[in-house]
Each structure stands twice: as structure tokens, then as C-alpha cells.
Amino acid sequence: MKSLIKRGAFAFALLLALAAGAVAQQGSLVQQSGSRLDAGISVAIGTNNNTVNQQSVATVTVPAGFYAYITAIALEECGDATGTAAVNVNFTSTGITGTPSWSYSASAANSLSTCTRQFESFSSPLKGSAPGTNVVITSPSALLHTGFGIRIYYYIAP
DSSP: OHHHHHHHHHHHHHHHHHHHHHHHOOSOOOOOOOOOTTTTOEEEEOTTTTOTTOOOEEEEOOOTTOEEEEEEEEEEEEEOSSOOOEEEEEEEEESBTTOOOEEEEEOHHHHTTOEEEEEEEEEEEEEBSSTTOOEEEEOOSOBTTEEEEEEEEEEEEO
16 A cells, blocks of 8 residues: 555656646747857868959859858958059859848058958858858959959858
8 A cells, every 4th residue: 555655656746747847848949959160160262362463263162952151251452562453342242141242442552562351250150042052252353463362261051
């Protein structure tokens, strides 16, 4: 009899604990996922990086079924010893949601044997526009005595 009472008390306590857990659980369950340890460690570097009189194109190649997540970009305009003004130049993108672009200007005096850099880090990564779609950032058209550099910091995930 005592054994039956103990079993009944245990079953009642177990049901009470389960019921308390069910009451405490409100809303929908959210699956936990760890931080990506490799987020932003991949870098795509533009073609003709800092080569004068050339356009630069940086491409993130994305496998089928995955997205590119852009965590930061670095854009450069570097002048040779002659220097040329870069007035309202525009770096464009394809394959990124919202199709962002980045613009700036540099005077000929500021371009003499020096580089103007623009670095932008995103607290929420820019996401590729569709799975399997490459992300491309293109510099302005070739500019005399000026080289363009592009670096895309990214990771690939579903």
C-alpha cells in the first residue's frame, strides 16, 4: 500500500511539474543556433585591383541553394603620380537585396600618389538576392591615372 501511495505521489508530482513547464512555456519555440565562427572571413578581391586605367570587378561565387551574406566592403580609389579627379564616382552591385551602390568624389590634388578608402561594415549582413546568385560589385569605368580596389567580406549560408 505504501509503495502504491509513493508511486501515486511520484506520478502526481511528475504531472504537476510537466503542467508547470507547459504553463511557463509561452509563445512559440525558437530553435537556437550558434554564432557563425567563420562569419566574414572570406574575402573577394576585385580584378585589376589598384591598376590604373582599369575597371575593377569583385565577385562572390555562391553555390546552388545558398546565399551570400556580406558583412563589410572596402572600396578604394588610388591615383598615380599624375593624379586625376574622381568626381561623383559610383561603385554598383548586383545580386544583393536592394541593389545598393556607393559613391564618392576625390580631387586631383587628393589623388596624387595616394588612395582614398571607404570601408563600410554592416551590423546586419547584406543578403544575396536569391539562392545560388553571385554577388558582384563593380567599380566606376576606367579612369586615367586612377586605380580602383574592391574587397567584399562575406560568408555563405542557407
